[in-house]
Amino acid sequence: MRVGWDDLHMVLMLVRHGTLATAGQAVGVAYTTVARRVQRAEAALNTPLFDRLSDGYHPTEAGRAVARYAAEMEQRDLALQRELASNDQTLVGPLTVTAPELLIGPYIAPVLAQLADTEPGIDVSIRATNDLLDLSRRAADIAIRISRNPGDSLTGLRLAEQHSASFAAPEMAEALAQNPADEVQWILHSSALGPPRASLERYPNARVRFRFDDMVAVIGAARAGLGVARMPRFLGRSEPGLVQVPVLPPQPYMDIWVVAHADIWRSRRVAAFRKALVPYFRARRAEFIDASAG
16 A cells, blocks of 8 residues: 555654644644554554554654655655746736734735736735745745844745834823933833833933733733833824824834845746735835935
8 A cells, every 4th residue: 555645744743742642733634544544554554654543643764754755755846846936927816915003004905006006816815924934835925024124034025114103192102201300111011121222311311111922912902091102103103092202212023125036026926916015115214214314
C-alpha cells in the first residue's frame, strides 16, 4: 500500500502540534480525521509512527523521519502553489489581504472600494490581525504591516513613515494644560515597560495607572478619561473624543509596509491591489507624521 500526501501531511502536523485537536485546528479538520489519517499512514508504512500517551502523541524515530520528509514535500508543494499563483496573470479570482484591524476602516476600506470599481473580478478576503501571518505558506497573498523589519524573506514597499504622540480626553487635556506639574496618569499597552522616556524629561511626575493588552482597549480607556495614552499619530487624530497633548513630543514610530512573498508579488491581482494602495497612503503622509518634528 502506498502512503498519500494527505496522510503524510497529517503526520507532520501531529508531530508539530502534539495533539490531535491542535493538529486538526491547524489544518481545519476534526481531530478524528487526524487520527484516521495517521492510522492509515502507519498501516501503509507498516510501522508505528507515534506512541499514544496520556499527554498526547509522541513521535517514534520512524515518525520523526516521516515528518522530516513530509516537511520537505510541504515546502515543494508550497513553492509549486506560489509559482502557479505568480503565473496567474488574470484579474479574476481570490486575493487574501491581511492588515491590522485599526488600519482597515480609515485606510484599507477606501482602497478596497476603489479596487472593486476598477477590477470587479477580484474576490478580496480580509484577515484583520496584528499577527505576522506566514506568507510563504499562503496564509495571505499580501500583508500590510506596522513594523521596523517587515521580513527579510519578503518583497515590499514602505507605505508611510510614522510618528507616535500622546493623546487624552479633552477634559484631561485641559487639566494638564492648567496644571502641568500635576501627576500624569498613563494608560499603557502591556508590552510597554513604563511611561515614555521622552515624556519624563518634561513631565517627571508620572505613574502608570492602567495597562491593557489590546490597543482598542487603550483607546477606549483614554476616551473615557482614565489617563494619557501613547499611540500612532494617525490613530489618535482620527479618534473622536481624543486630542493630542504635549506630554510626549512626536516620536519616530514603526513604519507601515506592504509586503508579499517574492513569488506572489509578481501576480497581477497583487499588483492591482498595490496600484490602488500605494498612492492612497502616500497622498496622506501628513496624517502619519508631524512635519514640525523634523
